[in-house]
Amino acid sequence: xxxxxxxxxxxxxxxxxxxxxxxxxxxxxxxxxxxxxxxxxxxxxxxxxxxxxxxxxxxxxxxxxxxxxxxxxxxxxxxxxxxxxxxxxxxxxxxxxxxxxxxxxxxxxxxxxxxxxxxxxxxxxxxxxxxxxxxxxxxxxxxxxxxxxxxxxxxxxxxxxxxxxxxxxxxxxxxxxxxxxxxxxxxxxxxxxxxxxxxxxxxxxxxxxxxxxxxxxxxxxxxxxxxxxxxxxxxxxxxxxxxxxxxx
Numbered sequence: 001x002x003x004x005x006x007x008x009x010x011x012x013x014x015x016x017x018x019x020x021x022x023x024x025x026x027x028x029x030x031x032x033x034x035x036x037x038x039x040x041x042x043x044x045x046x047x048x049x050x051x052x053x054x055x056x057x058x059x060x061x062x063x064x065x066x067x068x069x070x071x072x073x074x075x076x077x078x079x080x081x082x083x084x085x086x087x088x089x090x091x092x093x094x095x096x097x098x099x100x101x102x103x104x105x106x107x108x109x110x111x112x113x114x115x116x117x118x119x120x121x122x123x124x125x126x127x128x129x130x131x132x133x134x135x136x137x138x139x140x141x142x143x144x145x146x147x148x149x150x151x152x153x154x155x156x157x158x159x160x161x162x163x164x165x166x167x168x169x170x171x172x173x174x175x176x177x178x179x180x181x182x183x184x185x186x187x188x189x190x191x192x193x194x195x196x197x198x199x200x201x202x203x204x205x206x207x208x209x210x211x212x213x214x215x216x217x218x219x220x221x222x223x224x225x226x227x228x229x230x231x232x233x234x235x236x237x238x239x240x241x242x243x244x245x246x247x248x
Contacts, residue, residue, distance in 0.1 A: 019131035042145030057160025079178020096198035111210030
């Protein structure tokens, strides 16, 4: 029963995405919405990304210092481990899980409200491909801006660890040396590539759940919750697959 329901949902999602990725009916209006979505989904998320990343970087540095307090390990290991945690996992996977809650729930609620108030039906009556008109600008906007959010997260996390170093846990110069030691440039690209995949999941899954809402305000809330849960599960699954492929 669960397998059948999952396959039906996946098929419905595939048909939905086939309607999304078509040529826009009104290119000028789509470009205008694209700019608006960059501001709403991307730029408005910068403060949240910076604040969370600073605290996570600080916590990582503290925990690394506690766990690596061993005379056999060099003190710069704290900076090295903090950097690799941020680059390999937090600034892509965990960050996108957080954005699935903020951005995904917002998208599902917005489109779901348009569905229950019959605004989407009005677009269809006017001969507009509502899937493409509403969803494509959101997908392209977050896809464009997610690398910037990822870079902000990396930098903010490292700054958070540096602020902890200034408190006397380790010498700041040692922390900076640890950040620079054995640096692998591919880890940065690895995080960005993963975040690109995750951004499409966040926007498309949230839009899918919001688009097919039936009922009223209560169902919109349920759709928002379901979209966050589904996006989180898919992101974690993709995280495993992409890690296996990209770090083979």
